[in-house]
Amino acid sequence: ETGVTQSPTHLIKTRGQQVTLRCSSQSGHNTVSWYQQALGQGPQFIFQYYREEENGRGNFPPRFSGLQFPNYSSELNVNALELDDSALYLCASSPGTGTEAFFGQGTRLTVV
Amino acid sequence: RKEVEQDPGPFNVPEGATVAFNCTYSNSASQSFFWYRQDCRKEPKLLMSVYSSGNEDGRFTAQLNRASQYISLLIRDSKLSDSATYLCVVNWNDMRFGAGTRLTVKP
Numbered sequence: 001e002t003g004v005t006q007s008p009t010h011l012i013k014t015r016g017q018q019v020t021l022r023c024s025s026q027s028g029h030n031t032v033s034w035y036q037q038a039l040g041q042g043p044q045f046i047f048q049y050y051r052e053e054e055n056g057r058g059n060f061p062p063r064f065s066g067l068q069f070p071n072y073s074s075e076l077n078v079n080a081l082e083l084d085d086s087a088l089y090l091c092a093s094s095p096g097t098g099t100e101a102f103f104g105q106g107t108r109l110t111v112v
Numbered sequence: 113r114k115e116v117e118q119d120p121g122p123f124n125v126p127e128g129a130t131v132a133f134n135c136t137y138s139n140s141a142s143q144s145f146f147w148y149r150q151d152c153r154k155e156p157k158l159l160m161s162v163y164s165s166g167n168e169d170g171r172f173t174a175q176l177n178r179a180s181q182y183i184s185l186l187i188r189d190s191k192l193s194d195s196a197t198y199l200c201v202v203n204w205n206d207m208r209f210g211a212g213t214r215l216t217v218k219p
Contacts, residue, residue, distance in 0.1 A: 002157075033206055042199055042209040043117075043156065055204040091156055098143050098203055103155040 002026060004093050006104035013081050013111050018037045021107045022077045023091030031055070031094040032067060032074040033101060049074055050097055086111045113138050117212035118200050129190045133213050135200030145176055145195040146201040147185045150212065156199055160187075174185055190217045 003026035013019050023034050031050045035043035045058035049068035063079040072093070078085060088108050092101035118135045127129050137145075145162035162183055163173040170201065173186040183200055195217045200210040 002155075035209070042211040045206055045208055048206045059207075092207070097205055100144075100146055100158050100161060101207055102158065105155050 002047065002102035002104065004091060004102050004104035006091050006107050007087075007107065009021055009106070010108045010109060011110070012107065015081055015083060015111055018077065018079045019081060019083050019109065020107070021089050021091075021102055023074045023076070023093075025072045025074065025091075025093035029093035029095050030072050030103075031097055032072065033092045034074070034076045035064070035090040035092065036046055036060075036087045037090060037106075043090055055097060081111045083111050085109065114195050115139065115208045116200055116202050116210040120211070121213040121215070123213065123215045125165045125190055125215070127190055127192060129217075130186065130188045131190060131215060133198055133200070134186075136212055137181050139183060139184070139204050142181075142202045144155045144203040145183050146207075147174060148199040148201055148203040148209075150197045150199055156209075159198070161208065170211075180195070189213075192217050209210070212219060
């Protein structure tokens with residue numbers, strides 16, 4: 001158990017809709033990163049939050065956005081869902097940037 | 113060039129075999145390095161960090177060559193339970209993952 005929890009675990013949405021995924025980080029961890037993992041691929045970095053500020057972003061369009069709260073939990077929002085957004089979304093928390101990360105169990109999103 | 117590249121695999125080996133995975137990275141400013149293990153339809157889990165001096169954890173040995181921007185993982189005496197996908201991870205400000213190498217250990 002990593003102490004990182006994500007909700008929901010599974011979700012089905014229709015193309016064009018919006019979705020919010022949630023992550024509770026491990027106690028004492030101030031850094032949260034989000035990843036998208038398509039079937040058969042490695043996790044792709046979406047963005048990272050450090051102490052409530054965005055601290056790096058991967059090659060994802062602006063319709064992927066996020067927040068980190070004072071308790072260091074985090075949200076990932078995706079607007080205007082596309083079929084290709086279907087994937088496992090992983091949240092990872094770290095005690096700081098540049099350190100090992102611990103993952104939640106992921107949210108499996110299916111866009112139909 | 114991809115940020116992190118791994119052997120594509122898959123590797124199919126008998127129990128007891130020794131298997132090695134390789135990984136190269138493009139950003140010379142990378143600061144920390146890891147190997148993660150991912151079981152089917154599960155989240156990645158930290159296997160071990162990789163240090164410049166090399167490090168060992170039981171049957172697992174990791175090596176880092178900064179000059180060549182190369183990381184390796186050696187698994188000795190493979191067990192059935194080692195079957196998984198192994199992900200090479202490189203961190204400069206955030207963690208970047210390779211595509212993973214699938215290992216299947218057979219009886």
